[in-house]
Amino acid sequence: MNADGTVAGPMDYGSGHIRPRHALDPGLVYDASFQDYLLYACASGGAQLDRSFPCPASPPRPYELNYPSVAIHGLNGSTTVHRTVTNVGEHGAHYRVAVVEPMGFSVKVSPTSLAFARTGEKKSFTIKIEATGKRSRRLKRKYLAGSYTWSDGVHAVRSPVVVLVA
Numbered sequence: 001m002n003a004d005g006t007v008a009g010p011m012d013y014g015s016g017h018i019r020p021r022h023a024l025d026p027g028l029v030y031d032a033s034f035q036d037y038l039l040y041a042c043a044s045g046g047a048q049l050d051r052s053f054p055c056p057a058s059p060p061r062p063y064e065l066n067y068p069s070v071a072i073h074g075l076n077g078s079t080t081v082h083r084t085v086t087n088v089g090e091h092g093a094h095y096r097v098a099v100v101e102p103m104g105f106s107v108k109v110s111p112t113s114l115a116f117a118r119t120g121e122k123k124s125f126t127i128k129i130e131a132t133g134k135r136s137r138r139l140k141r142k143y144l145a146g147s148y149t150w151s152d153g154v155h156a157v158r159s160p161v162v163v164l165v166a
Contacts, residue, residue, distance in 0.1 A: 027089040027155025031122075032066045040065040068159040070127060075105070075163050078130035085123055085150070085157075087116035095150040095157075097125075102144035102163050106130045109148050129163065 035053070042055035043062045063072055063081055070081050087093055095114045101107045107129050114123045127148065142165050149158040 022155075025089065025155070026157065027087070027093065027152060028085040028095065028150055028157045029088050030066050030068050030083065031086055036065060068157070069162070070129070070159065071162045071164075072129060073164040075129060075165075076131055078128060081127045081129070083125055083127065085114070085125075087119055087121050087123070089116075089119065089152070089155060091116065091118045093152045093155075095152045095155075097148055097150055099148045100146045102146040102161060104132060104144065104165070105146070105163055106132050107146055107148065107161055114150065127161070129161065 038050055038053045039056070039059050040062060041049045043059040043064075063070055063079075066082075066084055068083075072079060072081075093116045095116075097109045097112050099107045099109060107127060110126050110128070114125065116123065144163050144165060146161045147158055148161060149156055151157070
């Protein structure tokens, strides 16, 4: 619920309220470098934040920033997003993914489990988002939300998936 009493949509909130104890022991983190954010700025409208970093002619799409959430605008077919996480929890951690799909879209995460032998180890995965069937005209230009959550039984790392219907 928004402050004005209207129903909150997926672009009005984050991944949830912060829980300080959980923030101190997140289990997994998504790394992004300063250069990654410069590329993101280039891809998000051509903003050049650092004059010593020229925007490439073909920057990566904004949703390719290695960030927990995934937001896709105007998806009609399918797209695949790549993510990399770092284990900052215990060695020997084994995570499994659970997916909540946005209405009218399939979301497939591959692989469906990540096994970490040590703290600091990185693992990559893909998220394929695909439009399925016909969507009602009333959904056009609406945001639809789902999520994917990596869990090892101790940590639950939830990430929103938001699609703007074309």
